[in-house]
Amino acid sequence: MNFYSCIDSIFSDVDYLCVAIQKISNSQNHVGLFFKDSQDQTKLLHQPWHYRTLLTNPTEEYIWFDVELDEFNKMHLATFCALIAEQNEEGIAYSLCSNGTRFSPDGSYSTEIMYTGLTCSTFVMQVFDSQGFQILDKKSWKNLPADKTWMNQIIQKVKQSEADKKFLSYQRKRIQEGVSRFRPEQVAAALNTINWPHTPSSIREPANQVVQCLNDFEQALKKE
Amino acid sequence: MALQIAFDDGYILNSTQLNNSGDEIEKTAGHFSRRMSPNKRLDNVVSLISEMTIKNHFKSVGGNSAINIRPVDVYFKSIIKSVPWLPEFLEESSEIDNPKLALPYYRKFNNLLLNNDFEKCDKILKVTNTDDLSMLLLVGMPRLFFQWREKLSSWELFLKGAEESIKEKGFDPKVLLKGIVQG
Numbered sequence: 001m002n003f004y005s006c007i008d009s010i011f012s013d014v015d016y017l018c019v020a021i022q023k024i025s026n027s028q029n030h031v032g033l034f035f036k037d038s039q040d041q042t043k044l045l046h047q048p049w050h051y052r053t054l055l056t057n058p059t060e061e062y063i064w065f066d067v068e069l070d071e072f073n074k075m076h077l078a079t080f081c082a083l084i085a086e087q088n089e090e091g092i093a094y095s096l097c098s099n100g101t102r103f104s105p106d107g108s109y110s111t112e113i114m115y116t117g118l119t120c121s122t123f124v125m126q127v128f129d130s131q132g133f134q135i136l137d138k139k140s141w142k143n144l145p146a147d148k149t150w151m152n153q154i155i156q157k158v159k160q161s162e163a164d165k166k167f168l169s170y171q172r173k174r175i176q177e178g179v180s181r182f183r184p185e186q187v188a189a190a191l192n193t194i195n196w197p198h199t200p201s202s203i204r205e206p207a208n209q210v211v212q213c214l215n216d217f218e219q220a221l222k223k224e
Numbered sequence: 225m226a227l228q229i230a231f232d233d234g235y236i237l238n239s240t241q242l243n244n245s246g247d248e249i250e251k252t253a254g255h256f257s258r259r260m261s262p263n264k265r266l267d268n269v270v271s272l273i274s275e276m277t278i279k280n281h282f283k284s285v286g287g288n289s290a291i292n293i294r295p296v297d298v299y300f301k302s303i304i305k306s307v308p309w310l311p312e313f314l315e316e317s318s319e320i321d322n323p324k325l326a327l328p329y330y331r332k333f334n335n336l337l338l339n340n341d342f343e344k345c346d347k348i349l350k351v352t353n354t355d356d357l358s359m360l361l362l363v364g365m366p367r368l369f370f371q372w373r374e375k376l377s378s379w380e381l382f383l384k385g386a387e388e389s390i391k392e393k394g395f396d397p398k399v400l401l402k403g404i405v406q407g
Contacts, residue, residue: 106334132403
């Protein structure tokens with residue numbers, strides 16, 4: 001699996017749209033999209049946290065991968081990314097429950113169900129889904145009990161962001177009922193490989209390779 | 225039936241002129257140095273005009289002529305009034321091939337959709353000749369509009385036109401429009 005990083009590439013080389021991923025800790029990564037904006041500048045569009053700005057400049061902590069799409073669709077999605085950034089300046093709720101969420105054709109985020117929102121992974125998935133690309137087969141994702149610990153930790157952090165009490169209690173309720181976790185490395189791997197939509201089994205090995213790329217990048221940085 | 229053909233530069237040809245004289249068409253054709261629209265578009269014009277003689281005339285003008293017409297109905301003028309950027313869009317649509325050029329028009333489309341101006345959107349899809357669209361717009365417009373397809377009566381025809389135009393440009397519409405058209 002080929003990846004780009006600040007060691008061997010520059011952000012301006014991004015060809016309209018790439019998927020970018022960053023290692024936060026050994027058990028946590030963060031995913032977003034590098035895209036060329038209307039000024040031909042490479043920007044990062046991502047869901048960083050609860051109601052935070054979605055558009056930032058790319059930083060050197062990220063590695064990035066090609067998105068396995070033709071240039072025309074990548075151009076279209078890059079334009080759509082710019083619309084999303086324009087239409088959602090206040091950011092989006094950070095939630096593990098993404099049911100009923102969507103991006104309208106104008107790029108504005110909306111949800112049919114109160115207190116739902118997006119994680120960094122479901123954000124990227126929703127960007128593609130709203131334009132007709134289903135990259136992961138959500139229905140085939142199981143609700144794993146092991147993910148509940150991670151989810152509860154996330155809720156604690158969201159709480160520190162002064163999230164609404166009702167918002168938090170909805171998150172806890174949904175976690176108890178069972179929520180699927182889509183990992184950043186699964187999303188990055190899916191976009192870099194063909195045969196969408198992927199199932200947990202079809203994306204397992206490519207996702208492991210993404211994690212390996214992150215580890216290789218970390219080692220390479222230490223050597224520099 | 226009182227109908228008109230609007231040319232790219234705003235020239236309006238009345239159906240009475242069409243009925244009266246094929247010369248008028250030829251004379252008008254001489255003003256434009258563009259390629260001929262495909263026969264399928266001419267067929268569309270002809271079905272609007274309901275004049276088989278005109279159809280024959282257009283076909284005789286055929287591939288060696290140099291006009292580019294857009295078949296529209298009597299509401300075209302009112303569309304231009306309410307969507308003043310439409311002629312400019314139609315003029316530039318073949319050259320919109322990067323996000324910088326596309327973004328202003330994406331915003332304009334979306335403003336219409338946000339204001340529930342589905343009738344205007346529908347008219348835009350109706351008068352847009354997919355053969356004149358850049359590859360970016362051939363994939364971008366169907367993806368932008370497909371969420372609203374149930375409210376756009378011209379959607380099916382537009383999508384079919386986009387598929388054909390993609391194919392004519394040497395690409396596979398099933399790949400480029402994946403998720404929108406049947407694979």
